[in-house]
Amino acid sequence: MIRHLGKSLISAAIGCAMTLSPAVANGKTLNIYNWSDYIAEDTIANFEKETGIKVRYDVFDSNEVLEAKLLSGKSGYDIVVPSSDFMAKQIKAGVFKQLDKTKLSEWKNLDAELMALLETYDEGNKHSIPYLWGTTGIGYNPDLVNKYLGEEAPVDSWDLVFDEKYISKLNKCGVAFLNAPSEIMPAALRYLGLDPNSVNKGDYKKAEELLMKVRPHVTYFHSSRYISDLANGDICVAIGWSGDVLQASDRANEADNGVVVEYTIPKEGAGMWFDMLAIPKDAENIDEAYAFLNYLLKPEVIAEISNYVAYASPNKSSVALVDEEIRENPGIYPTEEAKKNLYVFAVLPPKVDRIINRSFTKVTTGQ
Amino acid sequence: MEVLNTQQGSSFSEGLKRLLPGRKFLIATPYLWLLLFFLVPFAIVLKISFSEMIMAIPPYSSLVELVDETLSISINLGNYLFLAEDDMYIKAYFSSIQIAFNATLLCLLLGYPMAYAMARAPQHMQTTLLLLILLPSWTSFLIRIYAWMGILKNNGLINNLLMALGIIDDPIIMMNTNFAVYVGIVYAYLPFMVLPLYANLVKHDHSLLEASADLGARPWKTFLSVTLPLSKSGVIAGSMLVFIPAVGEFVIPELLGGPDTLMIGKVLWQEFFNNRDWPVASALAMVMLLLLIIPMALFHHYQSKELESSHDH
Structure with missing residues (x-):
């Protein structure tokens, strides 16, 4: 604490x-x-x-x-x-x-x-x-996710956070996104089947549309608060960094508060940094x-x-x-299997950075 | 400076006094202070707002360049035009002003009765009451905002209590909403409202109230036509002290607000850090400063007018 x-x-x-x-x-x-x-x-x-x-x-x-x-x-x-x-x-x-x-x-x-x-x-x-x-994947609280989504919750997929159907229900227990355009936009692109390191403005428009649909259900955008919130059961799902989610899991174990936290590399693939x-x-x-x-x-x-x-x-x-x-x-x-789906973050031209950041600002502020 | 003068030899100090009267030094001090800590940073921000973003140290171009004995000055107005092009910025300004205005109103509604009660309390209790208002400030501002996170969150004090009592089944979502931002701002800035109001109200002449009562006015009428008009400058001072910092507030919306909380402080942060665009961030700050200077100038104008009229009496 x-x-x-x-x-x-x-x-x-x-x-x-x-x-x-x-x-x-x-x-x-x-x-x-x-x-x-x-x-x-x-x-x-x-x-x-x-x-x-x-x-x-x-x-x-x-x-x-x-x-x-x-x-x-x-x-x-x-x-x-x-x-x-x-x-x-x-x-x-x-x-x-x-x-x-x-x-x-x-x-x-x-x-x-x-x-x-x-x-x-x-x-x-x-x-x-x-x-x-x-890697940048999904951290989740299986008990809470189960409570709001039932058994068929797609915890091994980006669907959990990028499909309105699921995230709209998870909003009740709390969903956190990293406040980092360089992490969230590539994940959204990958989910849409596009190049996570795209330099194409149109691709980012599509990613933005996807994220605008789910943003009303995002509890907050922050890059470190989710660790303790996951550990305390204050949120149930977070797009987060692998080790941070696993630390949340450790902290919950140490606190012996009955909260379980798990990490998953979505099957569609995730960013590796x-x-x-x-x-x-x-x-x-x-x-x-x-x-x-x-x-x-x-x-x-x-x-x-x-x-x-x-x-x-x-x-x-x-x-x-x-x-x-x-x-x-x-x-x-x-695993070797999961490794095949991992992508690395490329160095993008400043112009593309600006597009990514503007799109992300629109997502985080709704404007 | 004056102390220094008196310690010098008398003939020297008198000569100096004739040349540079100490009073002028005294008056110059606040101006010097303003020059150093307001005008100079202001000029730097203004300068950056006219430059262009580049990836270097520092991350903006310089306005003045000397190439081949040619001095070229380039002023880039693009950053200001950029702000006008994108309506997010305007919306962020208005949303900040609206949140700050509402919070100020709430502070006034809460703070006025508090200040009034304090001013009317027995003399020996007033110091204690003042101390109680100031006491929370002894804890760091950030710690207090964190405490509110603990109170408001889904798994927090209020929700756990209500759920334990069986009043609700699912937690009421309070954290990461505008509601939490209002709680934070009103809580944090309430002392700034109460103190100037108290300072004003405590000076009121009680015989005026008695006179009003003697003339048949009910307490409520007395309050509206005697106390409230007399406390106008306290109301304005308190409101300004709350409104101005609340407009640019960053920490409270960042910690308590959610994605729907649009405040200029957060937008500035994003421009500065995510976009790494110091020039646009500076232009944004300049516009915000102008927006804040207007109410301040109005306040100043009003105050000096009031001072004049009180001299006339």
């Missing part, structure tokens, strides 16, 4: 916070800006103990917030974690430093196949290291940043983070160290 509160305070107080660069004390410091609920409880404490570096750790809940901070020029952070498609544009805008791989002794642990795939976003993997990856570690150009604590990157590249460290946040790690050597429960969970490490 407190953790969630803290994170939401930050998302609410955007723009007010942290415009001043952090005071550098006598000792070594490191400023990290990462997604909310996206690291194991003791990772930072252990790193501080091991290295003597004092870490200031702040969180955000959307790529858009991070991007605004990076583009304003002086973020004050030494390590940030954008998603791959956002990062690709930020690299072009000259936001990040090139990594000196000779300082990254643990680079060898990364999955070579995945690194090749990531070259679409960062040629030669010059600026970034993948942190974790996951990578969150990347990068160093902004204006970072001040470079050596400390490399120390932290090397620390995260250690198989045992990232395996523990995977266990805690329920996202898959791109670190090949770590997979064996991850709990079986996580490793075998098809919501975290998708």
Whole structure:
């Protein structure tokens, strides 16, 4: 609760916070800006103990917030974690430093196949290291969904949220959508059988029409509130990020409140994303940043983070160290069958971005 | 500055006083303050509103460029035209103004009796009552809004109570609605209404009420023709203090409102963050500022007029 509160305070107080660069004390410091609920409880404490570096750790809940901070020029952070498609544009805008791989002794642990795939976003993997990856699917409360839809609820399909027939009934128990055009629009396109990375204005018009039909039944658009709301049974369905939904499930288990939360990768296919570690150009604590990157590249460290946040790690050597429960969970490490249906987010031209965002604004505001 | 002057040697300070009288410094301070914290940011926002969006640091083009010894200044009016083209922005302005107006009215209806009761309470209780009004503000504003989320949500205090009592079967949907936004705004801004009203009402001369009663007016009539007109400036001050911040409110609609809550604060956020379009966001902010300056100017005009007329008496 407190953790969630803290994170939401930050998302609410955007723009007010942290415009001043952090005071550098006598000792070594490191400023990290990462997604909310996206690291194991003791990772930072252990790193501080091991290295003597004092870490200031702040969180955000959307790529858009991070991007605004990076583009304003002086973020004050030494390590940030954008998603791959956002990062690709930020690299072009000259936001990040090139990594000196000779300082990254643990680079060898990364999955070579995945690194090749990531070259679409960062040629030669010059600026970034993948942190974790996951999918954007549906989190739901089977008991509540059952109560309002009965047994035949299509929980394995985007129908659950994109078909008026179902979502109009789910409205009673609450439906949350991510407040992220870059996630929701591709899902809607895929549901309609169109290219999720379309550059065609007409396709977005169709996606907008679909979303306008379901929007009256959406309880809210928000990118982090759904975790605690799912865990408390305040909402019954959310379009959300795999690990966040699984965290909601864990929290409900811990609270022992009788709430069950499940995650599904819809059969029509879902978006697959990578969150990347990068160093902004204006970072001040470079050596400390490399120390932290090397620390995260250690198989045992990232395996523990995977266990805690329920996202898959791109670190090949770590997979064996991850709990079986996580490793075998098809919501975290998708089956080969499900993998075929996953799509990645392409880097779209600014004009298309504007169309997507305007459509999405229309959806979220009804105007 | 003045303190500094008195500490200097007397001949020097007197010479300085003749040159730069301390009073002028004192008067200059608020102007300097305004210049630094209002006019300069205002100028920056104005500048950005005339630029073009680009993907760079910072994400907007510069207005003045020196290329090959040619100074070129480009002013882009497109952002303002863009606002006019898309009726969402107009709707967002009007919807914000409407929500703020309704909330102000609600605050007035709730706040007036509170302020009146406080002003009429025995002297020794007034401080306690004032403290009670201010006490909630000691908790962070955000925490208090979060508390309302806990009260209003489907699984929250009110719904659980009503369901436990068997009054309702399904939760009443209050969270993420305009209703919740009104609750939030009225709750958060009520002290801003009560305090100026109280400050006004407490100064009223009770003998006027007695005179009105002696002349045969009933209490209600006395209130309408004596108390209410006398408290006009308090009503206006309180209303302005509630209305102006409520129009641009972002946190309350973001946390308590739903998809149907259209407020300019949220639209601004979307322009700034989702579209990454600082120029359009700045143009939007400029227009909003103008819309807010008009009621403020009216208020100022009214106040100075009242001051004049009170001098005449």
